[in-house]
Amino acid sequence: MNNDLDVICGRIMLLFKRVDQTRYWIQVANDPYDSSYNFFFNSQRRGKRLKSIPLHKLENYDLRYLEKIIDELKQETNLTIKFIGFADMRWPKTQKIIQWRRDNLE
Numbered sequence: 001m002n003n004d005l006d007v008i009c010g011r012i013m014l015l016f017k018r019v020d021q022t023r024y025w026i027q028v029a030n031d032p033y034d035s036s037y038n039f040f041f042n043s044q045r046r047g048k049r050l051k052s053i054p055l056h057k058l059e060n061y062d063l064r065y066l067e068k069i070i071d072e073l074k075q076e077t078n079l080t081i082k083f084i085g086f087a088d089m090r091w092p093k094t095q096k097i098i099q100w101r102r103d104n105l106e
Contacts, residue, residue: 004058005069008039009076011055016079021046026055026073028066030085035061064092 016024027040039055058066070081086099 002069002072004056004060005072005076008056008069008073012041012077012079015041015043015053017043019043019045025080025082026077027052027082027084028070028086030083030089032085035059037061037066063089067091067093 012026022043022045024041024043027042029038029040031038037058039058041053041055042050044050058069060066073081083099089098090096091098
């Protein structure tokens with residue numbers, strides 16, 4: 001496994017508690033100003049506030065590398081992955097659109 005992926009998965013395992021009536025997902029934010037991708041672990045219990053905890057920052061600002069990390073992350077975890085700041089961008093390998101909506105602020 002990749003070192004970046006090891007860090008992300010290790011931190012997810014520490015935070016994922018499997019609490020009833022709680023949604024869990026991973027959020028990946030594109031930061032073009034800092035040339036990095038930021039990973040967050042989000043959880044929200046029914047009727048409670050959203051908790052967003054930073055997981056890791058990918059310094060390798062390459063979409064091919066990010067696509068590889070995301071593919072491996074999907075194999076390691078069953079969590080939903082949401083993307084922010086990727087409007088009008090496509091994955092290099094599959095050419096699928098990364099983020100469908102511009103305003104993914106839920």
